[in-house]
Amino acid sequence: MTEQNSIYQTVIIGTGNLGSALAVSFRESIFNLDPKKLWLIDRDHNEASSLAESLNCSCAKDIASLPSNIDIYLIAVKPQNAQEIFNALLKKESVKRAKAIVSVMAGVSTRFIRDKLPWENICICRAMPNLAVKVKKSITVLFFSAKSSVQPFITALFASVGKVLTVKDEELIDAATAVSGSGPGFAGFLLDSFIEAAKSIGFDDTEAKLLVFETFKGTLLYLEKEKDLAITNFVSKVASKGGTTEAGLKVLEKNKVKDIITNTIHSAFKRAKELSS
Numbered sequence: 001m002t003e004q005n006s007i008y009q010t011v012i013i014g015t016g017n018l019g020s021a022l023a024v025s026f027r028e029s030i031f032n033l034d035p036k037k038l039w040l041i042d043r044d045h046n047e048a049s050s051l052a053e054s055l056n057c058s059c060a061k062d063i064a065s066l067p068s069n070i071d072i073y074l075i076a077v078k079p080q081n082a083q084e085i086f087n088a089l090l091k092k093e094s095v096k097r098a099k100a101i102v103s104v105m106a107g108v109s110t111r112f113i114r115d116k117l118p119w120e121n122i123c124i125c126r127a128m129p130n131l132a133v134k135v136k137k138s139i140t141v142l143f144f145s146a147k148s149s150v151q152p153f154i155t156a157l158f159a160s161v162g163k164v165l166t167v168k169d170e171e172l173i174d175a176a177t178a179v180s181g182s183g184p185g186f187a188g189f190l191l192d193s194f195i196e197a198a199k200s201i202g203f204d205d206t207e208a209k210l211l212v213f214e215t216f217k218g219t220l221l222y223l224e225k226e227k228d229l230a231i232t233n234f235v236s237k238v239a240s241k242g243g244t245t246e247a248g249l250k251v252l253e254k255n256k257v258k259d260i261i262t263n264t265i266h267s268a269f270k271r272a273k274e275l276s277s
Ligand SMILES: NC(=O)c1ccc[n+]([C@@H]2O[C@H](COP(=O)([O-])OP(=O)(O)OC[C@H]3O[C@@H](n4cnc5c(N)ncnc54)[C@H](OP(=O)(O)O)[C@@H]3O)[C@@H](O)[C@H]2O)c1
Pocket: 013, 014, 015, 016, 017, 018, 019, 041, 042, 043, 044, 076, 077, 078, 079, 081, 084, 085, 104, 105, 106, 128, 129, 130, 131, 132, 181
């Protein structure tokens, strides 16, 4: 078996919202043939244990009771719980022989992790998925602190929950936190505004949701299909002179909605950088 398609012993520490969704998809794809190589740990051992049972994968009570041959430790706890995990990893002798520490914790830099877990031989990977992992439509941005033989494996893990973009500059993880990490919240806000507006001109809630969801989905699919069509050209194409789309777009332009969106992303980026520093 080459390094590329080896199945590494992997533990997900923290099987909350994100960790459990990752466990389900990893198990269905990468660990399909060797489910016992996927380990789960959570403070709520009963919860982790019943998830592991349903996935036929392995479960440990805590980091200390994991086997000594774990290759990849994936930390999926909230940043405020990170220190407990670092302490437990430091106490476990075999961790220094691991191949990678993967962190999905927003705002926790690889420098910070390296300070806590000072083993230069271990690659640190920061991953920024989003809540669409639950429907396998996440976009996950990855940053690796160093070249590593497990990079293709870690990339494949996240490819099982959607698309992956690997960046060479860690600051882009904070940028991704602003765009795609926080993005579902912003997208939800915009969708809600459209739905409210549709209701204000006559539709009931169900009808308004149907119209708005299908319009957004359809536009995305169309633009994905028409890859060569620049979005600005698409906008002018659909806005016929004197028509309804043009009337609406004039309001968006007059109110500088593009500037508002830019400020939204910049503000989220600034906060992500503050949290990472
Ligand atoms: N949710 C997302 O869509 C998303 C997207 C991108 C990144 N993230 C990042 O992913 C991480 C997890 O987010 P989440 O929404 O999945 O949080 P969550 O639902 O709170 O899950 C974290 C889990 O870890 C457990 N935990 C905490 N300390 C532990 C310890 N010492 N040992 C074992 N288990 C422990 C928690 O148990 P208790 O509840 O008992 O503390 C909880 O079950 C965060 O750092 C977040 O920044 C999340």
